[in-house]
Amino acid sequence: MFKFKKQYFRADHLKVSHRDQYKRFTRSKAGNFFYSFFLIAFGLFSILPMIYSILTSFKPLDELLVYPPRFFVIRPTIENYTVIPSLLDNLAVPLSRYIFNSVFISVVTTVLHVVVASMGAFVLSKSNVYGKKIIFSIIQFSLLYNSYTLAIPRYLIYSYLGMIDTYWVYILPMIPSSMGVFLMKQYMDAAVPTALIEAARIDGAGTFRVFWQLVMPIVKPGWLTLTLFAFRDLWQLIEGGTVFSEELKTLPSAASTIAAGGLTRQGSAMAVTVIMMIPPILVYMISQGSVTKTMSSSGIK
Amino acid sequence: MKTKKMKSGSSISRGSKKEQAAFYVMLAPFFILFFTFTILPVLTSVVLSFFHFDAVSLPTFAGLDNYLRMFVQDDVFPTALRNTLLFAIVTGPIGFMLAFVLAWMVNEFSPAIRTLLSFLFYAPALTGNVYFIWKILFSGDSYGYLNSTMMSLGLIVDPIQWLKSPSYALPIIMIVQLWLSLGITFLANISGLQNVNPELYEAGAIDGVRSRWHELWYITLPSMREILMFGCVMQIQSAFSVSAVAIELCGYPSVNNSVDTIVSLLTDVGNARYEMGYAAAISVFLFILMAVTKNLMFKLINLAGK
Numbered sequence: 144m145f146k147f148k149k150q151y152f153r154a155d156h157l158k159v160s161h162r163d164q165y166k167r168f169t170r171s172k173a174g175n176f177f178y179s180f181f182l183i184a185f186g187l188f189s190i191l192p193m194i195y196s197i198l199t200s201f202k203p204l205d206e207l208l209v210y211p212p213r214f215f216v217i218r219p220t221i222e223n224y225t226v227i228p229s230l231l232d233n234l235a236v237p238l239s240r241y242i243f244n245s246v247f248i249s250v251v252t253t254v255l256h257v258v259v260a261s262m263g264a265f266v267l268s269k270s271n272v273y274g275k276k277i278i279f280s281i282i283q284f285s286l287l288y289n290s291y292t293l294a295i296p297r298y299l300i301y302s303y304l305g306m307i308d309t310y311w312v313y314i315l316p317m318i319p320s321s322m323g324v325f326l327m328k329q330y331m332d333a334a335v336p337t338a339l340i341e342a343a344r345i346d347g348a349g350t351f352r353v354f355w356q357l358v359m360p361i362v363k364p365g366w367l368t369l370t371l372f373a374f375r376d377l378w379q380l381i382e383g384g385t386v387f388s389e390e391l392k393t394l395p396s397a398a399s400t401i402a403a404g405g406l407t408r409q410g411s412a413m414a415v416t417v418i419m420m421i422p423p424i425l426v427y428m429i430s431q432g433s434v435t436k437t438m439s440s441s442g443i444k
Numbered sequence: 445m446k447t448k449k450m451k452s453g454s455s456i457s458r459g460s461k462k463e464q465a466a467f468y469v470m471l472a473p474f475f476i477l478f479f480t481f482t483i484l485p486v487l488t489s490v491v492l493s494f495f496h497f498d499a500v501s502l503p504t505f506a507g508l509d510n511y512l513r514m515f516v517q518d519d520v521f522p523t524a525l526r527n528t529l530l531f532a533i534v535t536g537p538i539g540f541m542l543a544f545v546l547a548w549m550v551n552e553f554s555p556a557i558r559t560l561l562s563f564l565f566y567a568p569a570l571t572g573n574v575y576f577i578w579k580i581l582f583s584g585d586s587y588g589y590l591n592s593t594m595m596s597l598g599l600i601v602d603p604i605q606w607l608k609s610p611s612y613a614l615p616i617i618m619i620v621q622l623w624l625s626l627g628i629t630f631l632a633n634i635s636g637l638q639n640v641n642p643e644l645y646e647a648g649a650i651d652g653v654r655s656r657w658h659e660l661w662y663i664t665l666p667s668m669r670e671i672l673m674f675g676c677v678m679q680i681q682s683a684f685s686v687s688a689v690a691i692e693l694c695g696y697p698s699v700n701n702s703v704d705t706i707v708s709l710l711t712d713v714g715n716a717r718y719e720m721g722y723a724a725a726i727s728v729f730l731f732i733l734m735a736v737t738k739n740l741m742f743k744l745i746n747l748a749g750k
Contacts, residue, residue: 178549185546186564189623192574193567212580263474270467278475281483286681287734288486291711292727295499295720296485296492304480319477325677326632329670334639350466364635372628375570416572423570431559431566434635 193420200224200414207409223410227418230401230411235389238397245394248313249377249422255314256373257366260323265354267324268331269340279328282321294384301385312385313393317377323369330365331358367430375423394419493724503721510725520701520709521726527614528684528706528730532737534618536683539625543675546626547633548664562634569627575692578620582606582693607694610702617690617703624689625682629675636671640664669745676741684734687711706730 199207201219231238266272267279297316306312335358343353359366381395398419402412493510495503514521550561568574581589584605591603606612640663645653648663665672687707690696694703696712706726714723 182546182549182561186561189626190564190567192577193571195577196571259473259477262470266467266471272464272467272471278471282478283677283738284731284735285478285482285486286677287684287738288489288731289685289707289710289727291707291714292489292720292724293482293485296488297481299488300480300484315477316481319474319481321478321482322628322678324474324478326674329674330636330639333636333667333670350463351470354470362639364638368631368635371631379572420570420572427563427566427570428559431562431631431634434638 196413196420197417200410200417202410204407204410208406223414224418227401227411227414230404230408231397234397234400240390241392241394241397244391245378248310248380248393249374252314252317252377253370253373255318256320256323256377257370259318260320260369261327261359261362261366262354263324264327264331265358268328269335269337269358282324285321286325298384307385308387308391310391312382313377313380317373317380320373323373326369327362327365330362334365335361364434367434371423371426371430374426378419378423489724490728492721493728495721497720497724498718499720500718506721510722511729513722514725514729518709520697520704521706523701524704524706524709527701527703528686530614531618531621531686531705532680532683535621535625535686536679536737539622539683540629540675540679542622543626543629543679544633544668544672547630547637548660551634551637558634562631565626565630568624574624575620575689578616578693582616584608608699610700613694613698613703617686617693620693621682621686621689625679629678632671632674632678633668636668637664639671640667672745673742676745677738680734680737680741684730684737 195214198214198216200223201221202216203218203220203222206213206217228238234241267275267282301307301312301316304311306315340353340357343357348357379395380393381399382393386392398412398415401408401415404412492503494506494508496506496509497503546565547562550558550565553561583589583591584603584607586592586595586603588603588606590606591600594600595603604612606616644663644667645659648659653659653662685705685707687705690698690703690705691708691711696704696708698704707730710723710726710730713719713726
């Protein structure tokens with residue numbers, strides 16, 4: 144079986160961070176202080192809504208209804224969480240079905256989304272396929288067209304293809320992402336030198352192998368980030384106008400039935416929001432944790 | 445400067461027929477789905493902009509009526525256009541630079557701190573409902589955080605209707621929009637910075653780069669050109685499409701239409717009045733506005749490092 148020679152992957156030689164190998168220009172002490180202060184202040188402000196959501200999910204009813212709303216919780220309770228199973232008891236289909244739908248749709252579609260976008264980007268970045276410049280510029284411009292106006296034409300296409308009220312309506316339209324192809328092509332243009340691919344070609348690697356075993360490892364920070372974007376959107380996906388069967392609906396739709404329970408359910412609605420936040424945060428931690436570690440650089444000397 | 449990186453944009457030389465076929469096979473899944481679910485709907489929408497269509501009965505041909513109505517009859521449109529341009533001119537460039545500067549600053553910390561800081565900045569995108577914190581902050585009664593703080597400090601006597609007063613609402617919406625728009629561009633920049641070849645910095649130090657600002661201008665920015673172009677398009681898209689923030693905080697229509705935008709108007713035309721042909725015409729106009737801006741910006745980005 145064909146194996147790439149080690150020297151294609153400069154990252155293998157760069158086990159130590161480049162910081163240790165030579166001196167970078169660093170900022171002054173005052174600059175350091177200013178930077179840290181600014182970043183921490185801005186960062187803390189940005190995380191406030193998340194903290195507020197978490198605190199609110201532990202508030203007892205009287206604290207939830209107090210006006211003006213209070214930021215902190217005084218007598219925290221886990222009741223909002225413990226009543227969730229009973230609130231979900233009278234759903235038309237078991238909760239496990241919603242969980243299955245959400246996990247199935249987000250995982251399958253995220254993987255397809257990233258692979259399809261990367262393959263497309265690879266062709267647009269590194270091939271000489273006829274018309275690739277025009278296709279790429281159409282992709283860029285398509286990002287600028289207001290998506291609200293597209294709802295009705297899309298509905299007509301779904302119904303023509305018989306996709307209404309099936310899993311397909313969650314999956315197929317979410318796979319082709321102009322943003323994904325654009326992002327991945329930009330990474331490949333910036334990080335993968337054509338000469339590197341030529342060298343692998345001369346060694347006898349086929350097109351698909353070059354893509355999967357050479358290019359994809361180099362642009363790992365790119366597809367890890369795209370995975371996060373895709374998963375975050377798909378996890379929150381509700382198909383209101385195109386899916387009607389209860390057994391095909393997703394977790395956010397089950398969660399919204401709790402919020403519809405009115406003021407007294409406010410605490411539990413927030414608790415559900417907090418639980419729903421966990422998977423995207425986990426995906427964030429995994430993907431960005433490895434992005435900041437990779438240091439994949441593929442230079443040719 | 446000898447630090448220019450290898451040209452990587454050009455394509456590999458023409459291979460065998462089999463390799464060519466492989467390229468088409470790899471592009472096909474994206475292209476077919478993209479054509480079906482994006483290109484076709486866009487084309488349909490452009491055609492619809494020349495029709496009267498209420499989403500129930502069949503469309504009737506309208507010629508240029510929808511476009512004429514936008515510029516001649518609609519009283520809200522000129523205000524909405526003015527607000528949209530204001531939002532775009534202020535939040536677009538600032539948001540773009542903020543996303544880069546923050547990523548650049550965060551990138552110089554150790555990996556653990558880097559991950560933590562970028563988590564803080566990305567948190568609003570992970571939280572979902574983020575408007576209510578701003579609603580409490582700028583609430584118009586004396587309980588709103590800003591009002592109660594200013595009143596207890598003796599700065600004001602009566603509470604200010606922050607979100608109802610045209611002179612305050614506009615800047616407030618701009619700030620919230622900026623804060624929200626960090627997400628995608630910021631993370632793309634963070635991972636883009638990971639892909640900058642460290643050898644370039646080494647070579648730059650030998651070649652006469654003498655300060656961090658030199659390094660930024662001659663090495664980091666040119667290496668980030670492709671990712672900056674991506675951020676630029678995303679930023680144009682969000683800056684010209686400000687709407688959800690304004691509707692959430694100030695409602696639609698807002699007092700004196702002070703923060704109503706083209707997209708707010710478009711959504712109202714479609715949702716409340718079912719005038720899909722007119723909504724499509726507004727979309728086409730907005731698209732042209734953004735497309736022209738995008739072309740101008742790409743010319744600017746290409747100047748970095750020169």
